[in-house]
Amino acid sequence: MAAVPSDVATKRSLPWLGEFLATERQAWIFVFKCMLAFYIAAWLSMLFQLEQPSTTMITVSIVMHPHSGMVLAKSFYRAIGTCAGSLVGLLLMSAFPQQRELFLTALALWVGICAGGAVLYRNFMSYGFVLAGYTAAIVALPAITNPYNVFDSAMMRVSEVMLGIIVAGLVSDMVLPERLRQVLRSAARSHYAHFIEFARGSLGGAIPRAKMEEAHLHFVRAAVQLEDLRASVIFEDPEARARSSRMQLLNLRYMAAATSFQSLHHLINRLQRNNHPRTASALIELYAPVGKALSPPAAESAAPRSLATRLEACEAELPSLASTLREGLRQDPELLLEFDSGTVLLYRFVSELRDFAALEAALRETQGRLKGSAERVDFRRANDYAAPLIGVVRTFLTMIALSVFWLWSGWPFGPSAMLLATIFSGLMATSPTPLAATANTWIGYAVGMIAAYFVVFWLLPGSDGFTMMVLTTMPLLLIGPYLTTRNATLPGIGAGYTLGYVYILALKNPMVYSPEHFFNDAIASLFGLMMCGVAFMIIPTVIGTEWLRRRQLQQLRRQVSFAATAPMEGLLYRFESTNRDLFHQIVQFTQPNSAESRSLLAWGLAVHDSGRAIIELRQDIRHADLPPPLCEAMQRAVDALARLYDAPDRQRWQEADRAVDHAITLTMQTLPQMRATCQPALAHLLQLRTALRDDESALGPYIVKATEIPHAT
Numbered sequence: 001m002a003a004v005p006s007d008v009a010t011k012r013s014l015p016w017l018g019e020f021l022a023t024e025r026q027a028w029i030f031v032f033k034c035m036l037a038f039y040i041a042a043w044l045s046m047l048f049q050l051e052q053p054s055t056t057m058i059t060v061s062i063v064m065h066p067h068s069g070m071v072l073a074k075s076f077y078r079a080i081g082t083c084a085g086s087l088v089g090l091l092l093m094s095a096f097p098q099q100r101e102l103f104l105t106a107l108a109l110w111v112g113i114c115a116g117g118a119v120l121y122r123n124f125m126s127y128g129f130v131l132a133g134y135t136a137a138i139v140a141l142p143a144i145t146n147p148y149n150v151f152d153s154a155m156m157r158v159s160e161v162m163l164g165i166i167v168a169g170l171v172s173d174m175v176l177p178e179r180l181r182q183v184l185r186s187a188a189r190s191h192y193a194h195f196i197e198f199a200r201g202s203l204g205g206a207i208p209r210a211k212m213e214e215a216h217l218h219f220v221r222a223a224v225q226l227e228d229l230r231a232s233v234i235f236e237d238p239e240a241r242a243r244s245s246r247m248q249l250l251n252l253r254y255m256a257a258a259t260s261f262q263s264l265h266h267l268i269n270r271l272q273r274n275n276h277p278r279t280a281s282a283l284i285e286l287y288a289p290v291g292k293a294l295s296p297p298a299a300e301s302a303a304p305r306s307l308a309t310r311l312e313a314c315e316a317e318l319p320s321l322a323s324t325l326r327e328g329l330r331q332d333p334e335l336l337l338e339f340d341s342g343t344v345l346l347y348r349f350v351s352e353l354r355d356f357a358a359l360e361a362a363l364r365e366t367q368g369r370l371k372g373s374a375e376r377v378d379f380r381r382a383n384d385y386a387a388p389l390i391g392v393v394r395t396f397l398t399m400i401a402l403s404v405f406w407l408w409s410g411w412p413f414g415p416s417a418m419l420l421a422t423i424f425s426g427l428m429a430t431s432p433t434p435l436a437a438t439a440n441t442w443i444g445y446a447v448g449m450i451a452a453y454f455v456v457f458w459l460l461p462g463s464d465g466f467t468m469m470v471l472t473t474m475p476l477l478l479i480g481p482y483l484t485t486r487n488a489t490l491p492g493i494g495a496g497y498t499l500g501y502v503y504i505l506a507l508k509n510p511m512v513y514s515p516e517h518f519f520n521d522a523i524a525s526l527f528g529l530m531m532c533g534v535a536f537m538i539i540p541t542v543i544g545t546e547w548l549r550r551r552q553l554q555q556l557r558r559q560v561s562f563a564a565t566a567p568m569e570g571l572l573y574r575f576e577s578t579n580r581d582l583f584h585q586i587v588q589f590t591q592p593n594s595a596e597s598r599s600l601l602a603w604g605l606a607v608h609d610s611g612r613a614i615i616e617l618r619q620d621i622r623h624a625d626l627p628p629p630l631c632e633a634m635q636r637a638v639d640a641l642a643r644l645y646d647a648p649d650r651q652r653w654q655e656a657d658r659a660v661d662h663a664i665t666l667t668m669q670t671l672p673q674m675r676a677t678c679q680p681a682l683a684h685l686l687q688l689r690t691a692l693r694d695d696e697s698a699l700g701p702y703i704v705k706a707t708e709i710p711h712a713t
Contacts, residue, residue, distance in 0.1 A: 059164025069180030081131025089139030420528030444496025
């Protein structure tokens with residue numbers, strides 16, 4: 001007997017083979033679950049005498065996913081979209097039972113609006129809008145020649161879809177389930193470890209700008225990924241649902257700590273570049289206890305609870321160390337102010353990091369709902385309305401063009417072409433490359449139809465009973481789900497194949513064999529899908545284009561205005577989450593390390609830095625007992641910064657610089673009488689001035705150089 005199992009030995013000698021086998025195992029588990037759900041859905045549809053079991057099977061093919069949480073989330077929005085679409089189809093047919101032109105125009109408008117909603121919203125909410133659009137068409141179009149059938153059509157559609165949703169959800173959740181919560185847990189712990197490691201690794205205090213930009217991009221992607229996973233996991237896991245608000249709070253604490261960390265290192269870097277090494281070294285020395293707290297000895301635990309305790313102890317040490325270091329910088333008042341500003345930033349970072357670690361520890365250590373109340377926060381998304389509006393116009397015109405063609409030609413299969421165009425106009429509207437996606441889907445769809453032809457007219461007629469139906473249809477059907485697991489290399493082919501196969505297979509109660517209907521339906525479906533591609537050629541998508549990125553960049557810069565003017569209640573978290581979501585949308589279509597990507601990263605950092613400092617300053621104005629003239633000067637500085645970021649130019653930079661400088665001067669004059677209230681505001685004003693005068697930031701081209709007064713070092 002071998003001392004080492006053969007598969008382990010194989011993995012060690014051929015790591016690629018081990019990885020390949022693991023991937024294949026997951027793929028075939030998914031295929032098995034899909035097949036099981038397909039045929040249970042088909043059997044129940046026939047048992048319940050539903051008209052079109054194929055609709056139930058199509059529902060299964062659409063909502064199935066390797067992770068059960070994704071299936072439940074998609075099913076939830078498919079159920080809402082189906083009910084909404086059925087209701088609208090019923091209302092439209094009731095409103096225009098004898099007026100085809102008006103009915104088709106109203107239907108095109110509804111489908112267009114839903115396509116716009118699909119572009120506007122992300123995650124599976126987008127899919128809900130797509131469903132609401134094309135379900136109205138599916139329910140109403142077949143009944144256009146006999147409006148009295150529309151209610152039965154709607155009820156049958158809802159019944160078939162709901163059955164598919166229930167079957168897919170149960171199979172996914174009960175048969176070899178792949179839990180999304182494990183993915184969320186793993187991702188959250190990985191991002192936590194990465195952030196702690198990054199903060200620990202910066203013991204030198206200075207991080208090159210390129211590395212900071214790279215880290216910023218990582219933090220942004222991590223925050224958005226965690227929110228996307230959380231939004232799906234709550235459908236799968238009651239415990240995750242109960243802890244959802246804490247998970248959102250954890251993500252937002254992570255974002256806040258990351259922003260403070262970046263601001264602190266920008267300050268240190270600028271001091272070093274401007275030949276103030278003693279001040280920079282003092283801040284680095286002040287940072288050293290934090291680095292020690294983040295690096296426990298081997299004998300001690302590095303768990304979040306232990307880390308939170310160590311950071312709390314570190315917080316108590318910092319004021320005395322800061323006081324000692326400040327003594328060594330007494331030669332220059334200006335540099336003392338820079339040191340004080342860095343000290344406030346460091347205190348804020350340590351406090352936020354401690355809260356982040358404490359909440360991470362509570363989530364890891366406690367099962368079920370956490371006791372006590374938590375601050376209620378939401379992850380806010382950012383949207384641009386140009387892309388949804390174009391989606392509405394494109395889909396509306398596509399539907400109108402096909403309606404006119406159908407009415408003019410009297411083509412009996414015109415509704416089939418319209419249905420396919422409706423479905424894929426909505427589905428592809430969210431893709432940055434809709435033409436390629438439509439072409440891939442068209443190929444998969446056509447191949448699926450050819451396979452279905454072979455099954456329908458060569459295998460099924462010779463079979464008898466449900467078992468034979470399964471045996472004759474399965475070998476070619478399972479190709480679709482398997483190809484779906486290869487989306488990275490064959491995007492859209494698997495989904496197109498499955499939809500084409502199941503749609504044209506058209507299992508009915510009873511089954512009908514009509515070659516004429518088969519070919520006409522196939523031609524109409526491919527024609528509708530092709531028209532969808534033509535629509536994207538005539539009115540191309542703006543998602544991922546340079547034009548949309550410019551608009552989104554302007555929207556990102558206006559986040560500083562948002563920070564300067566929005567109500568203070570919950571502003572910090574709204575600002576942090578919206579910024580990251582918007583920034584994630586902007587950079588995801590840029591070439592990594594390109595000039596454009598670097599420029600966007602620079603703007604992202606500048607907006608984060610200044611916006612956060614403005615929010616802190618507004619809190620100082622609101623809560624501290626500051627003299628009215630001082631508050632007015634600070635407010636003028638905030639307004640000037642908002643104007644600068646709205647439309648950056650040299651004049652506005654000078655205005656902002658003067659306003660901030662004036663507020664700093666007034667605050668320094670008041671400082672001796674009101675140190676406790678003025679000190680935090682002064683630190684935030686200095687942070688704003690540092691961001692303004694950072695010649696390596698996105699504001700660098702607008703900076704008007706002035707001769708700096710030489711300081712003692």
